[in-house]
Every structure is written in structure tokens, then in C-alpha cells.
Amino acid sequence: MKIKRSYILILIVVLVLVLAVRYFTSPKVKSLQVKETKIENRVVNKTVSASGAIKSKSTVNLSFPSTQVISQITVKEGEKVTQGQILAYLESSIQYQSTQAVRDARDIVLRKRDLFVSDRETNEKTLGGSDQYEIRLRQYNEEVSQAEASYQAELARFQNYYITAPFTGTVVDITKEVGETAATGEAIIKMSNLEDLYFEINVDQEDYGSLKIGQSTEISLDAYGNRKFQGTVSELSLYAGDIGDFTVKIEFEESGEFLPSLGLTGDAKIVVDTTSQEVPSLYYDEVFYDEEDRPFVWVVRNGYLSKYPVEIGLEGDIYTEIKSSPEFPIVIGLNQDIELAEGYKAAIVPN
Known part of the structure; x- marks a missing residue:
């Protein structure tokens, strides 16, 4: 009898284990809470x-084409300036004297020619006629041209010693102070x-x-x-x-x-x-895609979750245009961590 009881107990334990395995491994219909969402008319934008x-x-960084100590900065940050206005100087006393000397030499030649022209009658007699006069006038004009060229070249060198505004605007930044050395090409003033x-x-x-x-x-x-x-x-x-x-x-x-x-x-x-005008739409994350990239929405059909294929239009940043409307309630999960699947029972929770 004791042996039979042992067999019976073993049989009961095995039966319980089999039933437990079948319970935990057999397919079951799960139930999920979902909430209903509505297709609404909205403008869909993609951005x-x-x-x-x-x-x-118009923004420019202004610099000097030569290296020298800054003698003067005539503007402040935030100040409005006009085209051609001088904004800063380098120390240029030697260059100024050189430019002044070349200008004086040009002016002397100009005065000689002008005096020669102003007393034409006397000069024609002195030179022996109009032909000789014209020859001498051409010589004066050549001397004036040469003197003017020398002056313009010297003036161009002098212009390397100051910065002017290339257009009308505002000084937005000054990177140097008076007395500091400005290197060739170094940005001194920024204007816009x-x-x-x-x-x-x-x-x-x-x-x-x-x-x-x-x-x-x-x-x-x-x-x-x-x-x-x-x-x-x-x-x-x-x-x-x-x-x-x-x-x-x-x-x-x-x-x-x-x-x-x-x-x-x-x-x-x-x-x-x-879409320019309002169209039927859902939020972008309420439209899903299957393995073949076909769009669908989740619906509740006879109490169970089901995929419902939809035709979509413009996929915008926030909304997706819906061109076909299912006859069943469209739903989304209450918990984003739980993935919806066909065949689950669905309990629609009131919004």
C-alpha cells in the first residue's frame, strides 16, 4: 500500500507540472487599455x-596695409559713419612730409605752365613763333603729367596710413587702441x-x-x-x-x-x-508602417485590436494627411512601452 501511495503522489506531482507548463506556454488572448483618437481637419506642413x-x-573687417603705431582712432563702437569717412590713422609724420614735398614740386610745375600760357603773346615773340611756343607748351604739359603721377603715387603710399569707411554703416567692433602697433592686414575696425x-x-x-x-x-x-x-x-x-x-x-x-x-x-x-488648407489628419505618431512600409492605423473591431490600412498624403512635422477613413474607432496605446499587436483584446478608456 505504501508503494501504491508513492506512485499516486508522484503521478499527482507530474500532472500538476504538466498542467502548469501548458498554462504558461499555451497562447492566451491579452487585454490592453487603449484610447480613441479622432481624425481632424488641420493644415499639414512639412518643414x-x-x-x-x-x-x-555688408560687413567688413578693416586693416592697414602697413605696420605702424596707431596715431588716432576717430570713431567709437556703435557710431554711424558715412562712406569715405576717415576712421583711424597710423603715425605718418615722415610720410606726410614726403607727400607734401612732392605736392609742392607738382604745384611749382603747374604754376610755371600756367604763367607760360597766360602770357602767350610775349612767349611766342620770345621763342620765335607759334610753332616754337607749342613745342615748349608740350614740354610743360609733360612735366606737369610727370609731377602729377609722382604726387598720386606718393599720395597712394600716404593713404596706406589711414582707414576709411568703404560704405555707409555702423562701427560694430574696434580691436586696437591708440598707441598700439597695427600689423599689416590685422583687423582693426569692423563695420556693418x-x-x-x-x-x-x-x-x-x-x-x-x-x-x-x-x-x-x-x-x-x-x-x-x-x-x-x-x-x-x-x-x-x-x-x-x-x-x-x-x-x-x-x-x-x-x-x-x-x-x-x-x-x-x-x-x-x-x-x-x-496642404495650404485644412485636410483630414492624424498626429504623425498615430500612423504606423508594416514591414513593407505600408501605412496603417490601429482600430478596435469587435473588441479586438486590428491593423487597418490607410491612404496617406503629405507627411508633415506634426500631422499626417489621411485620405481614407476607417469605419472603426482608431486607437493608440495608453502605455508607449507596450507594443500593440493584432488579436489583443482592447478596452477603450474614455479620454
């Missing part, structure tokens, strides 16, 4: 975004035209292919928080930069309330495609 900064169409600013970004080759002149742009500047500014694409570079990106210039739209400042940074969002 290209990039960071950038405000720049001026602050009335002709634009926003510049760089985009990669993939995004560059969808850009066109005139596309609408929304600009967010770091200094202005959530405030948005409107602009349009005004220029696209014709070649890639050193790292393979392309430069894009964006003009600000006229606004009496906004005065852009040089150097402000921010982000630009260029609308590269749009």
Missing part, C-alpha cells in the same frame, strides 16, 4: 529646420550696414534639395523667447561648404515692431511643403 544667426549683407540684415543658416544636402527661393520661414530668436518672426528664403548657395553643407539666407519680413540686431542667434523653420 526644414536649422540654427543660425543674424548677419549683415545694420539696415540690411538677414538670417543665415546651414543645411545638409538632403534638406537642401527641398528648398526654393521664396519659401515661407518662421524664425525663433533666442533673445525673444517664444515670439516668432516671419521671413522668406532669399538666397541659396550654389556650392557646398567645407563640411558639405549649404548656406541659406532668409530675409525678414517688414515689421514696425521688430528691429533685428546683428549677431542674434536662433532657429529657422522653412515650410517646404504644405
Whole structure:
């Protein structure tokens, strides 16, 4: 009897184990909580975004073409200047004296010729006639031309000792002080035209292919928080930069309330495609794709989750255009960590 009891106990244990294995390994219908989402009419936009900064169409770093001590800086940062205005001098007393001497020599030759011309009648008699007079006048004119050429050459050398404004604008930076030595080609003064600013970004080759002149742009500047500014694409570079990106210039739209400042940074969002008007749409993450990249949405059909193929239009940044509407409730999971699958029971939770 004891042996039979042992066999019975062993049989019971084996039976329990078999039932447990079958329970945990047999397919079961799971139940998930989901929430319903609705197709709504909205404008769908696809954009290209990039960071950038405000720049001026006319910006230049000014330097001296020779090395010397700075004698005078006649402007301050933020000061408006006019084209041709002298902005800074180098120590140039020796060069000034040399230029002055050459100018005096030119003026002497000019006065001799003018006196000769003013007393033509007397000079013709003295020289023996008009032909001899014309020969001597040509000699004077040649001397004047040579003296003028010498003076212009000396003046050009003297001009190396000062900086002038190449256009009307504003001094935005001064890197040296009076008494310091300015090296040849070293930037001393930076000036820009602050009335002709634009926003510049760089985009990669993939995004560059969808850009066109005139596309609408929304600009967010770091200094202005959530405030948005409107602009349009005004220029696209014709070649890639050193790292393979392309430069894009964006003009600000006229606004009496906004005065852009040089150097402000921010982000630009260029609308590269749009539905223009409101169309049926879902949020981009409410549309899914199968292994063959065919779009579908999750629906609840007779209490169970099911994939429902849909036809889509423009895939925007936030919304995706839906061209076919299922007759069943469209749902999404309450928990993004749980992957939905066909055959699950679905409990729609009220929004």
C-alpha cells in the first residue's frame, strides 16, 4: 500500500507540472487599455529646420596695409559713419612730409605752365613763333603729367596710413587702441550696414534639395523667447561648404515692431511643403508602417485590436494627411512601452 501511495503522489506531482507548463506556454488572448483618437481637419506642413544667426549683407573687417603705431582712432563702437569717412590713422609724420614735398614740386610745375600760357603773346615773340611756343607748351604739359603721377603715387603710399569707411554703416567692433602697433592686414575696425540684415543658416544636402527661393520661414530668436518672426528664403548657395553643407539666407519680413540686431542667434523653420488648407489628419505618431512600409492605423473591431490600412498624403512635422477613413474607432496605446499587436483584446478608456 505504501508503494501504491508513492506512485499516486508522484503521478499527482507530474500532472500538476504538466498542467502548469501548458498554462504558461499555451497562447492566451491579452487585454490592453487603449484610447480613441479622432481624425481632424488641420493644415499639414512639412518643414526644414536649422540654427543660425543674424548677419549683415555688408560687413567688413578693416586693416592697414602697413605696420605702424596707431596715431588716432576717430570713431567709437556703435557710431554711424558715412562712406569715405576717415576712421583711424597710423603715425605718418615722415610720410606726410614726403607727400607734401612732392605736392609742392607738382604745384611749382603747374604754376610755371600756367604763367607760360597766360602770357602767350610775349612767349611766342620770345621763342620765335607759334610753332616754337607749342613745342615748349608740350614740354610743360609733360612735366606737369610727370609731377602729377609722382604726387598720386606718393599720395597712394600716404593713404596706406589711414582707414576709411568703404560704405555707409555702423562701427560694430574696434580691436586696437591708440598707441598700439597695427600689423599689416590685422583687423582693426569692423563695420556693418545694420539696415540690411538677414538670417543665415546651414543645411545638409538632403534638406537642401527641398528648398526654393521664396519659401515661407518662421524664425525663433533666442533673445525673444517664444515670439516668432516671419521671413522668406532669399538666397541659396550654389556650392557646398567645407563640411558639405549649404548656406541659406532668409530675409525678414517688414515689421514696425521688430528691429533685428546683428549677431542674434536662433532657429529657422522653412515650410517646404504644405496642404495650404485644412485636410483630414492624424498626429504623425498615430500612423504606423508594416514591414513593407505600408501605412496603417490601429482600430478596435469587435473588441479586438486590428491593423487597418490607410491612404496617406503629405507627411508633415506634426500631422499626417489621411485620405481614407476607417469605419472603426482608431486607437493608440495608453502605455508607449507596450507594443500593440493584432488579436489583443482592447478596452477603450474614455479620454
